[in-house]
Amino acid sequence: MFSAKFLLAALSFAAVPSSLTLGGELASSSIIACTGTINPPDGCATISVVSASCINLTGDLSSLNNAVSWVQVPDGLVCTFFQDRDCRNGGVNADDVIVLEGGTWDMSDVQGIGGPQNFSGQTSSISCSPR
Numbered sequence: 001m002f003s004a005k006f007l008l009a010a011l012s013f014a015a016v017p018s019s020l021t022l023g024g025e026l027a028s029s030s031i032i033a034c035t036g037t038i039n040p041p042d043g044c045a046t047i048s049v050v051s052a053s054c055i056n057l058t059g060d061l062s063s064l065n066n067a068v069s070w071v072q073v074p075d076g077l078v079c080t081f082f083q084d085r086d087c088r089n090g091g092v093n094a095d096d097v098i099v100l101e102g103g104t105w106d107m108s109d110v111q112g113i114g115g116p117q118n119f120s121g122q123t124s125s126i127s128c129s130p131r
Contacts, residue, residue: 031073031128035063038070038104049077049128054087056125068107068123075102079128081119087127096122101131 029049036042045064047055057065073079082089083096090096098112098119108120 033064033068034070035067051129054125054127056085066121069120072104073100073102077128078131081123082125083122085124087125
């Protein structure tokens with residue numbers, strides 16, 4: 001027979017979405033980035049993310065470098081997209097970085113630091129963290 005504490009703990013664990021944090025760290029998660037459309041998928045790749053790690057679009061991801069036109073970010077994540085490699089930006093008022101939360105985004109019309117902007121074909125690195 002199961003104790004009430006065991007059942008409550010098991011139900012609590014089962015209710016945690018995979019894109020949220022466990023012990024302060026990002027649970028296994030990924031984003032989708034496309035060089036074409038996201039629906040129907042065209043030139044799409046799944047990118048595994050680790051909290052606060054910089055992902056350069058090189059190697060297996062080089063086809064996405066300066067070519068991302070659509071992205072899908074899971075709920076519970078906030079991702080920063082950078083024009084430069086190594087997740088560098090030009091400063092507080094720079095137009096070379098955007099921050100997107102959970103949802104599907106057309107990179108040609110996103111909110112940048114200075115207002116709406118076209119960030120299609122500009123991403124060279126990405127960093128994601130739990131929201």
